[in-house]
Amino acid sequence: MNIDRHTLSQLLLGLLLFAGAAISSVYLDNYKLQVFTSLAMVCVLCWGWNIVGGYMGYPSLATIAFFGVGAYVDGIAQAHGLPVGAAWLCAAIAGAVVAVLMGFALLRLRGHYFAIGTIATVEVCREVSSNWTELTGGAIGLNLPIQAGSPDFIGRFFFLAMLILALIAFLVTVVVHCSRFGFGLRCIRQNEQAAAMVGINVFRYKVIAFMLSGILASSAGGIYASMVAFIEPKDAFNLIMTIEVPVMVMLGGMGSIFGPLIGGVFYVILREFVWAYFINWHSGILGIIIVSVIYFLPKGALGVKWKSIFPYAKASSGAACGKGVIS
Amino acid sequence: MALGQYLINGLLQGGLYACLAVGFALVWGVLNVVNMLHGAMVVLGAYFTLYGAQKLGLPLYVVMPAVCAVIFLVGYGIQRGLINRVIGQPILITLTLTFGLELIVNNLILHFFTATPQSLIVSLGAIEFAGIRIPIVRIGGMVTAGMLTLLLYWLLYHSRLGRAIIAVRMDRHASALMGIRIPQIYALTFGIGAFMAAAAGCAIALIYPVTPMMSGLFLGKAFVICVLGGLGSVPGAIVGGIVLGLVEGVGTLALGPQWATSMGFLLMMAVIILFPSGLAGKKGYE
Numbered sequence: 001m002n003i004d005r006h007t008l009s010q011l012l013l014g015l016l017l018f019a020g021a022a023i024s025s026v027y028l029d030n031y032k033l034q035v036f037t038s039l040a041m042v043c044v045l046c047w048g049w050n051i052v053g054g055y056m057g058y059p060s061l062a063t064i065a066f067f068g069v070g071a072y073v074d075g076i077a078q079a080h081g082l083p084v085g086a087a088w089l090c091a092a093i094a095g096a097v098v099a100v101l102m103g104f105a106l107l108r109l110r111g112h113y114f115a116i117g118t119i120a121t122v123e124v125c126r127e128v129s130s131n132w133t134e135l136t137g138g139a140i141g142l143n144l145p146i147q148a149g150s151p152d153f154i155g156r157f158f159f160l161a162m163l164i165l166a167l168i169a170f171l172v173t174v175v176v177h178c179s180r181f182g183f184g185l186r187c188i189r190q191n192e193q194a195a196a197m198v199g200i201n202v203f204r205y206k207v208i209a210f211m212l213s214g215i216l217a218s219s220a221g222g223i224y225a226s227m228v229a230f231i232e233p234k235d236a237f238n239l240i241m242t243i244e245v246p247v248m249v250m251l252g253g254m255g256s257i258f259g260p261l262i263g264g265v266f267y268v269i270l271r272e273f274v275w276a277y278f279i280n281w282h283s284g285i286l287g288i289i290i291v292s293v294i295y296f297l298p299k300g301a302l303g304v305k306w307k308s309i310f311p312y313a314k315a316s317s318g319a320a321c322g323k324g325v326i327s
Numbered sequence: 328m329a330l331g332q333y334l335i336n337g338l339l340q341g342g343l344y345a346c347l348a349v350g351f352a353l354v355w356g357v358l359n360v361v362n363m364l365h366g367a368m369v370v371l372g373a374y375f376t377l378y379g380a381q382k383l384g385l386p387l388y389v390v391m392p393a394v395c396a397v398i399f400l401v402g403y404g405i406q407r408g409l410i411n412r413v414i415g416q417p418i419l420i421t422l423t424l425t426f427g428l429e430l431i432v433n434n435l436i437l438h439f440f441t442a443t444p445q446s447l448i449v450s451l452g453a454i455e456f457a458g459i460r461i462p463i464v465r466i467g468g469m470v471t472a473g474m475l476t477l478l479l480y481w482l483l484y485h486s487r488l489g490r491a492i493i494a495v496r497m498d499r500h501a502s503a504l505m506g507i508r509i510p511q512i513y514a515l516t517f518g519i520g521a522f523m524a525a526a527a528g529c530a531i532a533l534i535y536p537v538t539p540m541m542s543g544l545f546l547g548k549a550f551v552i553c554v555l556g557g558l559g560s561v562p563g564a565i566v567g568g569i570v571l572g573l574v575e576g577v578g579t580l581a582l583g584p585q586w587a588t589s590m591g592f593l594l595m596m597a598v599i600i601l602f603p604s605g606l607a608g609k610k611g612y613e
Contacts, residue, residue, distance in 0.1 A: 059419040105600050111418050112361050116550055117599050120592045123547060127589035239543065243426050246419060284434030290427030294413060294420055 003178050010257050011174050017261075018167050025159050033155040037227065039268045040162040041220050042248065046260030047169035048216030049245045051176055054255035056209050057189030059111075062102065062118035063245045065125045066095045066214040068236035070221025072129055075142045075231055084147065088161075088222045095218020096211050103210040107203065110192075119242070126237035141232030144225060158227040165223060169216050170257075176212075177257050185209055186255070244286075251293050253302030262301050329580060332459050337576025338569065339465045343530055345568030346472030347545060348552035349479060350523030352564045355553060357496040357516045358414060363425040364405070366546030367432040368521045372398055372528025373537040374440045377447050387449075387533075391471075395525045402521025407514040414513060429542065436539045446536035468530035473565075475526050479519065480561045492516055547588065551595040 003011070021036065028036065045063055052060045070091035077087035106117045130139045137143075147154050176182040184205045187195035196202045225231045244267070252263025267289075274285045297304065351365045372394055379390035405428065413420050453462045483489035494502040495512045503509050527545075531537065552571050556563030571591055578590040 053419070057417075059417070059422065105596070109599060112355070112359075112422075113554075113599055115361065115418055115422055116554065117596060120550070120596055120599075124589055124592050124596070127586070127592070131585050131589070240430075243423060247423055247427075250419070250423070280438070281434060283430045283437075287427040287430030287434065290423055290430070291409070294424045294427070298416075298420065 007174065007178055007257070014170050014174070014257070014261075018163065018170070021163055022160065025156050025163075030151060030155050033159050035268070035272060037155075037159045037162050039265060040159070040166040041224055042245075042264040042268055043166050043261055044162070044169045044216055044220040045241075045245050046249050046252070046264045047166075047173050048213040048220075050173065050249050050254065050256075050260045051185070051209050052213045053246055054249060054259070055176060055182055055185040055189065056206065057255075058107070058206070059115045059246070060118050060210070060213070061115055061242045061246070062106075062121050063213070063217050064237055064239070064242035065102075065118070065122045066099060066217035067221035067224070067241070068122075068125055068129065068233075069098050070095050070218030071225035071231045071236045072136055072142070072221075073218070074222035074225045075144050076135060078144050078226070079142070084226055087226065088219060091222025091225075092215050092219045095214040095216075095221075098218070099211045099214025100207060102214075103207040107206045107210060119239075122237050122239060122242055126233045129236065130233040136233075139233060141230055141235075144229045144231070146229045147226070158223065161223050162220070162227075165216070165219055170261075172212060172216070173257055173260075176209075181205065181208070189255070240283075240286075243290075247290050247293060250300055251297060253300030256300075256302050259300055259302050266301070330577075333576040333580045334573065335459050335461060337573040339461070339469045339572070340576065341569030341572025342469030342473045343527060343534075343568075344548055344552055344572050345476050345565040346523060346530065347527040348549045348556070348568055349476050349561055349564040350520030350527075351549035352553045352556065352560065353479075353492075353523075354517055354520040356560065357492055358406075358410075358513055360410065360414065360421045360425065361418070362517075362520065363422060363429045363546060364432065365520065365524050365549050366542030366544070367429045367436070368398060368402065368524035369528040369531065369545045370436060370537065370539060370542045371401075371432065372525030373532040374436060374445075374528075375525070376529045376532040377445050377537065378440075380447055391526075391529045394529055395522050398525035398528075399518045399522040402524075403514050403518035405521075406517035407510070410517065411510050411513055433539055433542055440539065442539055444536040444538045447532050449533050464533050468533055472527060472530050475523065476561065476565060479523065482519075483561060488515065544588070548591065551591045554595045554598055 021040075025033065025036075045067065048066075049060065049063050052058050073094040074087045074091040077090045078084065082090065102118075102121060106114060106121070109117055129136045132138070147157070149157070176185070184195065184200045187198070187200055188202055188205060192202055221236065225236070248263040248267045249260050250263065251266055252261065253259030270289060271282075271286070274282050278285055347369060350368075351362055354360055354362045354365075375394040375397065376387075376390055379385050379394060380387060383390075385393075409428070410421065410424065413424055449464050453460050454466075455461075481489075483493060491502070491507045491512055492515070494505065494507060495509060495516075499509060502512075548571065552564060552567035554567075555570055556565070556567030571594075574590060574594060575587045579587050582590070
């Protein structure tokens, strides 16, 4: 663990942002709270994916499998009478277990086979959840108990819960970014054989990274399920979401601390806008966004060389450039 | 006799699956791109067939080749204009690009053909043989699909174009040195993949009702078959298709139809984990 000044300033900036978001929850109305909660959730998923996809360079498409497992475990635990907090803990533990088991099987694969293996787990999870009617309620879905309290209070409660999870995800990312572990993951991304040769226990690193990603995603799923109080297989294991998450991280910048946050914020704002004005064309427009990200921002917003786009800003003030290039 | 019926159904389905997957396998093997657009091409083929046969009232033997030709051109254009620019980049890029294109194509299908299931179910009667019932349309579909797959096999192994495609699959750089125009071969290969998808779509339009939502289902089948059969191998796709058809047929009998899709995926995951290069695949495409 060695934090340089640059990372430290990023950490402080992040903590300030989180404090600001927590304070702002007092003033927001219910619609904005809901948008902010989904934003926090998306950021958790992005930070979780970033550990595997960004730092380690494995094209994982299993994020939503973990998310859905978390949602269902939370639902089933609450149906058996556990309180909300305990149910969330169960969701996180289930995510870890599933991720380790899946990791042992899938992390031996590379490239396309890994990507396809992880997509297949989403499909299998969805089929299992829609066919195992006694446990999951099948295709009809599962109703969760609605939390007691006024709508205003519940909205803030879930927003803060998701925000705390996002803070955890952020801190985990910072730790991964500066630790020996993160260094090992970056070595694996660049050359796995070479990483093994210099003494990194490649398989263990990969499984641990996968597990961290799984815990974050399944906890987000657990909180999400308690919040919406109803889950169904199509919603919990949404195949579009599983590709949206990597796109968001790509939009921001892979393998960086703030990339997932920037990509997530940008994407959620865009999505709200598209949903509001172009409901019939939303999937087409999402497709266009995905395609244009790949052509125009392949390294994400953080990877753009702003100085080469705005050469005059460099001479006048470094601060203007500094805003764009956080990482 | 139920088992025999399910086996025959599985075999007929398998022929269709082979046609569905062979284009996907070819694109994966030659371009090293997992083509998420494949399912949408199948659905597009099915809808064009419906449109040609119902709205324009043309006979099927005119509609089908026309549809396949149009979709070949669509595929050629997409590869030439869009995918060729990102070829050779990390998997995540090509995968998400084709997924984005799939969203666009699917949205267009939804807009122009609506989400209502449409069908052109043709009934030509059935053959009864030892208590097993075989609808003639399904035999026709399977024979057409099988013939096209064999034709593709012949094309790959006995024509100049086919030899060039195989050469590019083996070693892109060496084949460029031999004077093969790589972007052209990539575009033609993608076009052939789209052509086979459209052919499968035509056959499917004759047998099942079609909805735009089916593209994910077809894509999933293509994944499974491709992994079972190995990458870019035409015989592999045929074997994989028939195996999947039989497994689904027998699985439906044993566990009920709702588990059919999961069984295919579980089979695929088992194969991926046990044989990381496919049952009939060669090393080197991981």
